[in-house]
Amino acid sequence: MKLREIINKIFLIEIFKGLFLTLRMLFSKPVTIQYPLQRRKIYPGFRGRHALVRDPFTGNEKCIGCMRCTSVCPSRCIYIKREKTENKMIVTDYVIDASRCIFCAYCVEACPVCALVLTEDFEYSDYMRKNLIFNKEQLLKNWDEFASKWPYDVYFNKFWQPPGIDPSRWPKTKREQKPIPIKRFVEIKKEESDESSS
Amino acid sequence: METVYIILITTFKTLIYFGILMLHVAYATYAERKVIGHIQLRLGPMLVGPHGLLQPIADVVKLIFKEDIIPTKVDKAIFRIAPLISLTAALSTFAVIPVNKNWVISDINVGLLYVIGIAGIGTYGIIFSGWSSNSKYAFLGSLRSAAQMISYEVALGLSLVGVILMAESFNLTEIVNKQGEYWYGMFLFPQIIGYFVFVVAMLAETNRLPFDLPEAETELVAGYFVEYSGIRFSLFYLAEYLAMFCMSALATICFWGGWTIPPVLLKALPALGLIPGIVWFLLKVYFHIFLFFWLRGTLPRYRYDQLMAIGWKVLIPLALFNILVTSIFKYYL
Ligand code: SF4
Ligand code: SF4
Numbered sequence: 001m002k003l004r005e006i007i008n009k010i011f012l013i014e015i016f017k018g019l020f021l022t023l024r025m026l027f028s029k030p031v032t033i034q035y036p037l038q039r040r041k042i043y044p045g046f047r048g049r050h051a052l053v054r055d056p057f058t059g060n061e062k063c064i065g066c067m068r069c070t071s072v073c074p075s076r077c078i079y080i081k082r083e084k085t086e087n088k089m090i091v092t093d094y095v096i097d098a099s100r101c102i103f104c105a106y107c108v109e110a111c112p113v114c115a116l117v118l119t120e121d122f123e124y125s126d127y128m129r130k131n132l133i134f135n136k137e138q139l140l141k142n143w144d145e146f147a148s149k150w151p152y153d154v155y156f157n158k159f160w161q162p163p164g165i166d167p168s169r170w171p172k173t174k175r176e177q178k179p180i181p182i183k184r185f186v187e188i189k190k191e192e193s194d195e196s197s198s
Numbered sequence: 199m200e201t202v203y204i205i206l207i208t209t210f211k212t213l214i215y216f217g218i219l220m221l222h223v224a225y226a227t228y229a230e231r232k233v234i235g236h237i238q239l240r241l242g243p244m245l246v247g248p249h250g251l252l253q254p255i256a257d258v259v260k261l262i263f264k265e266d267i268i269p270t271k272v273d274k275a276i277f278r279i280a281p282l283i284s285l286t287a288a289l290s291t292f293a294v295i296p297v298n299k300n301w302v303i304s305d306i307n308v309g310l311l312y313v314i315g316i317a318g319i320g321t322y323g324i325i326f327s328g329w330s331s332n333s334k335y336a337f338l339g340s341l342r343s344a345a346q347m348i349s350y351e352v353a354l355g356l357s358l359v360g361v362i363l364m365a366e367s368f369n370l371t372e373i374v375n376k377q378g379e380y381w382y383g384m385f386l387f388p389q390i391i392g393y394f395v396f397v398v399a400m401l402a403e404t405n406r407l408p409f410d411l412p413e414a415e416t417e418l419v420a421g422y423f424v425e426y427s428g429i430r431f432s433l434f435y436l437a438e439y440l441a442m443f444c445m446s447a448l449a450t451i452c453f454w455g456g457w458t459i460p461p462v463l464l465k466a467l468p469a470l471g472l473i474p475g476i477v478w479f480l481l482k483v484y485f486h487i488f489l490f491f492w493l494r495g496t497l498p499r500y501r502y503d504q505l506m507a508i509g510w511k512v513l514i515p516l517a518l519f520n521i522l523v524t525s526i527f528k529y530y531l
Contacts, residue, residue, distance in 0.1 A: 015497065022237045022496040032241040 051143035062115035069107035154179035224254035237495035264428035276330035281433035284323025288440035339421030343412035349509035356517035357395035374456035383460035446486035
């Protein structure tokens with residue numbers, strides 16, 4: 001064994017092994033994806049740009065201003081301004097500082113009415129930090145953008161439901177969560193019903 | 199009249215050499231990025247031109263138009279001169295390198311000594327740049343470089359002594375001709391130890407991985423040229439690549455038989471004789487250039503004390519041993 005080690009050392013066997021390995025790699029197929037030209041498939045549960053879901057029937061945000069997302073957010077980057085009326089909470093502004101967000105999606109899990117999504121949109125870099133602080137209008141617009149690209153009629157994110165927790169412990173709204181119809185689908189439905197009624 | 203003729207013809211040759219060399223250097227950077235890329239299962243440059251072929255040209259344009267910053271507290275004159283010294287030293291070596299039978303700018307009798315001497319002058323550029331930059335990192339980088347150059351210059355010189363003994367000449371053309379006397383047409387086999395020492399010392403002399411301590415990015419940001427920008431920085435880059443070509447050419451001439459092919463091969467396939475010598479020469483040079491890239495893609499950087507230990511404790515004794523053995527054989531055979 002000792003002699004073998006000496007021979008290995010003198011003839012640089014390990015270095016030659018390494019050289020052979022890299023030479024073999026030289027002729028194998030590269031794994032690069034030429035990004036702007038080719039794109040890779042986005043997996044379900046991908047956490048991209050934030051969006052507030054727009055209720056397809058009323059056109060307003062679904063958020064009820066319960067503040068759960070704010071309290072669960074580990075980086076404290078959600079700010080909600082709300083006003084109380086006699087029977088309803090009105091969210092006047094809803095701000096997410098995406099430059100501080102760590103994309104843990106706790107906010108998405110915590111929301112009882114599934115009003116918040118991390119969309120699959122990842123191309124939103126900007127030169128200004130200011131532009132990465134999304135207010136309510138921007139968040140709703142993000143949703144519109146995302147929905148217009150979404151190929152199906154309904155959207156449902158299975159990560160809305162906290163994994164590993166027994167469904168019986170989820171809030172009722174969460175348990176009974178239905179996939180959200182996309183606006184354009186709703187409009188088509190509406191037109192159809194208009195036509196049939198007229 | 200005679201003198202004017204010589205001057206004109208030399209200038210002409212030099213210009214042609216220069217143009218070809220620059221093109222080679224530009225595409226060596228491209229080849230390096232491609233080779234390293236493929237070793238790491240990436241693609242390397244792909245966007246500029248087909249398969250990124252115009253990338254070197256785009257790089258040159260970019261470097262020329264980049265802002266050239268000279269920091270306030272540097273020694274301005276030396277700061278400006280330093281890259282030029284490196285570049286001139288690297289370029290001058292090519293004056294004596296024969297690329298084909300009688301294709302050489304200047305066929306002098308001490309060619310080998312000249313190349314080794316001039317290659318050492320490149321260190322001045324590095325030390326000047328490090329010192330004049332007035333920055334700790336640059337200075338450390340250049341000091342390291344000086345130590346490294348001295349250690350490996352010795353090994354490099356000694357490894358070539360074997361070749362000189364075999365060829366009984368310093369003239370590079372002569373060395374190549376002498377190799378033709380063997381049936382395999384190379385000094386590679388009797389001088390295998392010398393070749394090994396030469397290759398290691400060559401890597402260290404040109405500051406390439408795994409011996410790129412003067413510019414170790416992780417420790418010294420970039421070493422001696424941190425303060426340089428734009429076109430001045432690219433002159434150092436150019437000098438490094440030129441030194442690579444120079445060392446590869448030297449290895450080809452001294453150990454691989456230059457532009458000749460093994461006589462035994464020529465006898466077996468006489469058709470090979472039709473291929474011009476420069477093709478063989480370039481093939482051999484490219485093999486060495488590829489070796490540089492290949493080693494860069496394989497080996498991690500050495501630690502500083504390891505670098506010194508290899509130089510003084512392994513390479514120099516090996517080279518001396520090689521000289522001893524060669525001399526004994528030369529004397530008795
Ligand atoms: S993903 Fe996490 S960090 Fe980002 S806003 Fe939601 S809870 Fe906060
Ligand atoms: S948890 Fe949902 S409903 Fe509650 S404030 Fe946040 S986004 Fe609105």
